[in-house]
Amino acid sequence: MGTYSMGEALNLLLEKSHWKPKLNELRMRDEWETIVGKTIARYTRNINLFNKTLTIYTDVAPLKHELQLGKEQLLKNINDYFEDRVVNEIIIK
Secondary structure, eight states: OOOOOHHHHHHHHHHHHTOHHHHHHHHHHHTHHHHHOHHHHHTEEEEEEETTEEEEEESOHHHHHHHHHTHHHHHHHHHHHHTSOOOSEEEEO
16 A cells, blocks of 8 residues: 555545535635636626536626636636646636
């Protein structure tokens, strides 16, 4: 049996128990402002992450349009922030 660091053991537990996606969703909600900035965070609500699909809700039409145009960059920024491929698709409603 191999030796694992505490971090590696925790990551292995999260992967095997299927808790990692839920943990990523909770972390994304908590750190949303840090990931996207104050302005976008202020006008978005109900951030949901399910099966690597991120759904963002906003009532501001210009922001919705801007997010649609910048989907690929936002996707890259989120995955870079998490240092993992946590989001494959973004839906803006």
